[in-house]
Each structure stands twice: as C-alpha cells, then as structure tokens.
Amino acid sequence: METSRRDLLGLAIGGLGALGVVGVLYPIVKTLAPSAASLAGALVEVDISSIPEGQIRTVSWKGKPVFIVRLPQGFQWSGKPKEEKNSKLLQGQGIFALVAVCTHLGCVPLWKPQGEAEFNYPVFHCPCHGGFYSPWGDVIAGPPPRSLHLPPQAIKDGKLVIGEAGFIKELT
Numbered sequence: 001m002e003t004s005r006r007d008l009l010g011l012a013i014g015g016l017g018a019l020g021v022v023g024v025l026y027p028i029v030k031t032l033a034p035s036a037a038s039l040a041g042a043l044v045e046v047d048i049s050s051i052p053e054g055q056i057r058t059v060s061w062k063g064k065p066v067f068i069v070r071l072p073q074g075f076q077w078s079g080k081p082k083e084e085k086n087s088k089l090l091q092g093q094g095i096f097a098l099v100a101v102c103t104h105l106g107c108v109p110l111w112k113p114q115g116e117a118e119f120n121y122p123v124f125h126c127p128c129h130g131g132f133y134s135p136w137g138d139v140i141a142g143p144p145p146r147s148l149h150l151p152p153q154a155i156k157d158g159k160l161v162i163g164e165a166g167f168i169k170e171l172t
C-alpha cells in the first residue's frame, strides 16, 4: 500500500514535470516556426511604373528592407567601384532590387540622388561609418567589404518580383 502511494506520487510529479517542459518549449518552438505573415512576406511584387526615374522605393522582404532602384533611361556612370559585381550581374537593367543592409555592420544606407551626393553621380551612402555604394550597390569607398546583396528577382508584367530563388527561376 505504501509502495503504490509512493508510485502514485512519483507519477503525479513526473506528469507535472512533463507539463512544465511542454509549457516552456511550446512558446519557443512557436516563435521559431515561420508565421503565415512571414511566409507571405517571402514574395513581394512592386509596380515599377509608380517609381519615377532616378528614384528608389523601399519595401520589406522577409523582414529586411529592400531598395527598388529605377535608373534614368540611358544612365551613364563614371565612378570606379572597388569591385564590379552587381553592375556586371545587372548589366543593362535599369530597374532592380538590392537588400538595403550595409555589408559593413548592417546599417541601412541612404539614397543620394545626383546633385545631393558628395560625388558627381547618385550613390548609396551609409552614414554609420562613411560607406559609399554605386547605384548598383557596388562599394565605391569606406569600410563595407562587399557589394549590397541582390535578392532573387525578376521583372514580370510590369512588376518587379522579389522572392525565393526557386520561384523566381520558374517565373523567368
């Protein structure tokens, strides 16, 4: 009789412990699982006709700011980036998306249109530590080590679509 009471007590304590573990783990697992909102944010469509030439728009993609850049027709650029990465990948493309996160320490650069820029051409300027990027997001000056990241993107039916690489490949 004594043993079965002890067993019962042990079972009750074990059950409470298991409930406690579930209670602690559930909110953590729930936080890590992608919400419907974040899944929805994995695909962004931007109507490019609403962006004036020489201007940018900032949108949110997977929780990150992304610049949609629209260069003027026949835009010529005379700057010298440290490395021509994005400009080569985006050759001839006047409308494109760049992840708006500085590759130095993660600040959001500012768009400086021609006339407002310290240079003779439009640039992205990261005020945190004086980084400068070309309109294509290649580093011109300052501490950023790499070009701004290019998200998977495609132009379809007058819209710039930003999304997962696999989806964009299907689209093009």
Ligand code: FES
Binding pocket: 102, 103, 104, 105, 106, 107, 126, 127, 128, 129, 130, 131, 142, 143, 144
């Ligand atoms: S975070 Fe952009 S230059 Fe340092």
